[in-house]
Amino acid sequence: MMTSHSSKPFGKTGVLLPAIGQGTWDIPERGAGRGEAVAAIRRGIELGMTHLDTAEMYGSGRVEEIVGEAIAPFRRESLFIASKVLPSNATFDGTIAACERSLRRLRLDYLDLYMLHWPSEHPLEETMRALETLVESGKTRFIGVSNFEPEEMESAASYLRATPLACNQVLYHLRERGVERRLIPVARENGVAIVAYTPFGRSKFPREAARPGGLLARIAEKHGATPRAVILAFVTRAPNVFTIPKASSVAHVEENARAAQLTLDEEDVTAIDAAFPVEPGDAPLAML
Ligand code: NAP
Numbered sequence: 001m002m003t004s005h006s007s008k009p010f011g012k013t014g015v016l017l018p019a020i021g022q023g024t025w026d027i028p029e030r031g032a033g034r035g036e037a038v039a040a041i042r043r044g045i046e047l048g049m050t051h052l053d054t055a056e057m058y059g060s061g062r063v064e065e066i067v068g069e070a071i072a073p074f075r076r077e078s079l080f081i082a083s084k085v086l087p088s089n090a091t092f093d094g095t096i097a098a099c100e101r102s103l104r105r106l107r108l109d110y111l112d113l114y115m116l117h118w119p120s121e122h123p124l125e126e127t128m129r130a131l132e133t134l135v136e137s138g139k140t141r142f143i144g145v146s147n148f149e150p151e152e153m154e155s156a157a158s159y160l161r162a163t164p165l166a167c168n169q170v171l172y173h174l175r176e177r178g179v180e181r182r183l184i185p186v187a188r189e190n191g192v193a194i195v196a197y198t199p200f201g202r203s204k205f206p207r208e209a210a211r212p213g214g215l216l217a218r219i220a221e222k223h224g225a226t227p228r229a230v231i232l233a234f235v236t237r238a239p240n241v242f243t244i245p246k247a248s249s250v251a252h253v254e255e256n257a258r259a260a261q262l263t264l265d266e267e268d269v270t271a272i273d274a275a276f277p278v279e280p281g282d283a284p285l286a287m288l
């Protein structure tokens with residue numbers, strides 16, 4: 001796998017993973033946009049963003065097919081492909097069947113990471129047993145959860161016998177920093193990686209701070225980077241945190257990839273911290 005200086009240990013998996021990967025939710029599924037999205041994913045891989053995040057939910061499976069097309073020219077071992085089972089499918093048999101469907105759409109023999117998309121009404125123990133069975137049968141190398149509170153995460157890990165819980169994928173951006181209070185430290189103590197989704201915050205993107213003269217623009221200028229690169233570097237500054245920005249154009253992917261070269265200094269972090277403080281109180285985990 002291609003690594004940049006920003007690769008770091010992905011939980012207890014023994015894998016070194018680039019801090020910045022690629023999300024795929026809402027990539028264009030048709031027309032010229034689809035072609036550009038495929039080109040963008042390929043460019044991202046060439047630039048070292050080899051961690052691709054998808055899910056059976058995205059485009060009801062069509063996004064997995066697009067990812068399958070995008071990754072086809074690459075050496076399988078150079079990629080880290082993650083997908084997720086829908087909670088409504090997360091019975092023992094349902095999880096196994098969902099994984100097999102995802103593999104077919106992605107045209108792969110195995111996933112690198114398979115996650116439960118969010119807590120489900122099916123017993124967690126049953127889902128974790130199914131995920132571990134998928135590891136034993138070689139259908140996925142590692143397993144994880146998404147949108148899990150610290151206690152839920154610990155409980156998921158407790159149902160695993162021989163496989164460590166690799167990660168918890170959660171909402172984390174400048175205006176949603178609650179995960180810094182407990183979730184990230186608890187994950188770190190337990191050797192669990194955190195994958196930050198929606199790092200740019202969608203409708204909560206900090207436009208003012210990113211405009212010329214704004215805080216993020218000033219920090220970016222100091223480092224010869226861009227405000228979005230500053231955001232990605234801030235979000236991945238803890239040793240166990242990774243992120244998966246989604247971009248559907250080559251230009252956006254190239255900008256995001258450059259963030260891997262950026263390390264913020266203490267002064268930058270303190271300034272961002274003051275402008276976008278961690279929300280007070282112990283609110284439940286936010287999710288999209
Ligand atoms: P995001 O990555 O924070 O933001 C995506 C938006 O930012 C898109 O509109 C994209 O535009 C734009 N963008 C990206 N790079 C840009 C650049 N360099 N310059 C300007 N605009 C740029 O939001 P997200 O898609 O919600 O989250 C990322 C990924 O996390 C998802 O794709 C998905 O894989 C995962 N996710 C997981 C969950 C979960 O429950 N586990 C929930 C949400 C998301 P273009 O598309 O036009 O490039």
